[in-house]
Amino acid sequence: MLKADGSVLVHSDGGSYKPLNWMTSPCTVAAREADEAEREAGIEQVWTVKNTKTADQLVIKIADVFDDISHDLGVDPGLTKDGVEAHLQELLAAQIELLGPGHRLVRREYPTAIGPVDILARTPEGAAIAIEIKRRGEIDGVEQLTRYLELLNRDPLLAPVTGIFAAQEIKPQARTLARDRGIECLTLDYDAMRGIDDVDNRLF
Structure with missing residues (x-):
């Protein structure tokens, strides 16, 4: 899952709520086509997610794309606390x-x-x-x-x-x-x- 603020979350196939791995914003996402060695291993794309404040990075190797869907959730209404x-x-x-x-x-x-x-x-x-x-x-x-x-x-x-x-x-x-x-x-x-x-x- 790639969010509008740049955050990237990797979930399991089982549909668990908590992601297996993630990188929260601020970060940048760079996608490239797989090189020859990666294609031989069955990889199609490689995403490199880098945190802009630290040296942390997350590398995601994508073997198959079954679906690519984008959802516009509208303007963020902000968080309003109840019971303050x-x-x-x-x-x-x-x-x-x-x-x-x-x-x-x-x-x-x-x-x-x-x-x-x-x-x-x-x-x-x-x-x-x-x-x-x-x-x-x-x-x-x-x-x-x-x-x-x-x-x-x-x-x-x-x-x-x-x-x-x-x-x-x-x-x-x-x-x-x-x-x-x-x-x-x-x-x-x-x-x-x-x-x-x-x-x-x-x-x-």
């Missing part, structure tokens, strides 16, 4: 009741001197809550929220401010650190928040 932190933040802000009945949103991207807190909310009693949102909740995210809380608690109009670390998946080490620092953890169900999965009717 911005999506989770927007959904949680719109469904702030996931924190508990009576909670209300104050602001998304609440500014601090070291960067914005994803969400600032208040409990039914009026206490401030800073929420940091990640797709994968790891120790670095807890550390980040800890720094935000330290700054926010210096503001007499907000203090005392508690923290919630929210993510689709929270690592055990991150939960342990959050618990040690008095930070609550919240696991976010992205599909349920988008309304495409009914959590009440799941078998598992």
